[in-house]
Every structure is written in structure tokens, then in C-alpha cells.
Amino acid sequence: MTDFFGNNVDKDKLLEILQKGGHVLYFRHADPAETSGDPGLSIEGKKKAESLKLLFQEKKIILNTPIWTSPARRTQETAEIAFEGIERKVNEALYWMDALFVDQPVGDNQKNLKKTLANIFESVPEDGTNSVVVGHHFTFGNAISSLPYLGMVVLKPAGEGKGFKVVTHFEF
Numbered sequence: 001m002t003d004f005f006g007n008n009v010d011k012d013k014l015l016e017i018l019q020k021g022g023h024v025l026y027f028r029h030a031d032p033a034e035t036s037g038d039p040g041l042s043i044e045g046k047k048k049a050e051s052l053k054l055l056f057q058e059k060k061i062i063l064n065t066p067i068w069t070s071p072a073r074r075t076q077e078t079a080e081i082a083f084e085g086i087e088r089k090v091n092e093a094l095y096w097m098d099a100l101f102v103d104q105p106v107g108d109n110q111k112n113l114k115k116t117l118a119n120i121f122e123s124v125p126e127d128g129t130n131s132v133v134v135g136h137h138f139t140f141g142n143a144i145s146s147l148p149y150l151g152m153v154v155l156k157p158a159g160e161g162k163g164f165k166v167v168t169h170f171e172f
Contacts, residue, residue: 027152
């Protein structure tokens with residue numbers, strides 16, 4: 001496995017971390033069928049999502065429910081394939097991830113978006129599990145430079161109102 005910069009990531013160590021739980025796993029959706037509108041996944045995107053599902057099953061990485069997705073078809077299809085059989089919920093706020101890093105939210109809408117997003121990313125999952133979010137390209141306040149299709153950012157939540165930190169990031 002490599003991170004987004006081509007550096008080797010110790011796959012066994014990473015999988016061990018994920019098996020222990022306690023993280024929020026943010027995935028960018030798999031490859032879309034096209035780049036405009038609200039497309040589903042391409043054949044390649046579906047294959048990648050299926051590979052992710054098999055890896056998580058084989059390594060017994062336990063996930064907290066629900067799996068959060070944005071309303072976009074490509075995020076929902078990624079979650080449906082990769083996390084088959086696990087409850088999924090759509091959250092509109094995942095379309096507006098930039099609100100997470102607004103220092104002084106203006107208006108009720110921006111305040112509500114920030115609060116909703118913070119709740120997702122700061123909540124510590126149940127013991128031995130990881131929470132999953134399937135969204136779009138996002139750099140977490142420039143903590144990473146880019147997020148490829150089906151790239152994953154591993155976050156360590158500190159608890160409600162205490163933030164989170166980026167642990168690592170890579171693509172499958």
C-alpha cells in the first residue's frame with residue numbers, strides 16, 4: 001500500500017490499527033462513471049469497492065453503524081458495495097465539508113453544518129469498531145494535499161467538542 005505521495009505504508013501495521021478500532025475512516029467515493037452530474041460508479045469503481053469489502057471482511061475490521069454517505073449516487077453506491085449489509089445513512093452535511101473548518105460560522109445554516117460534521121468526526125466509535133464516512137474530495141484543512149478515488153483518511157477522534165487528528169492516509 002502507498003500513501004498519496006507514493007510512500008510505502010506498512011500494510012500490516014495499518015490493518016492492525018484498524019482491527020483495534022477507535023477511528024473514523026473517511027473514504028472518497030470510488031471512480032465515477034462520468035465526471036458531471038450525479039453519476040454512479042464506473043466498472044473500475046465497482047471493482048475497487050468490492051476489493052475494499054473483501055479486504056475488510058478478510059481482516060475482520062469491525063465497523064460501527066451507520067455508515068455515513070453524502071446524498072450523491074457515487075458515494076451511496078461505494079458504501080453499498082464496500083460495506084454491504086451494514087446500515088447506511090445519508091447526511092446532507094457531507095456535501096458541505098468546508099463548514100468543518102470555518103472558524104466563525106455565520107448564520108444558523110453554517111453553524112448547524114459545522115455542528116453536524118463535528119459530531120460525526122469527533123465521536124469516538126464503540127470499542128473495537130471504526131466509524132465510516134463516504135464522501136468527496138476533501139483535504140481536512142490541508143492536512144493532506146489530495147484525496148484520490150477510494151482514498152482513505154484515518155482520523156482519531158478525541159471526543160465531542162475536542163476535535164480529531166489525521167493519523168494517516170492512503171489509497172488501496
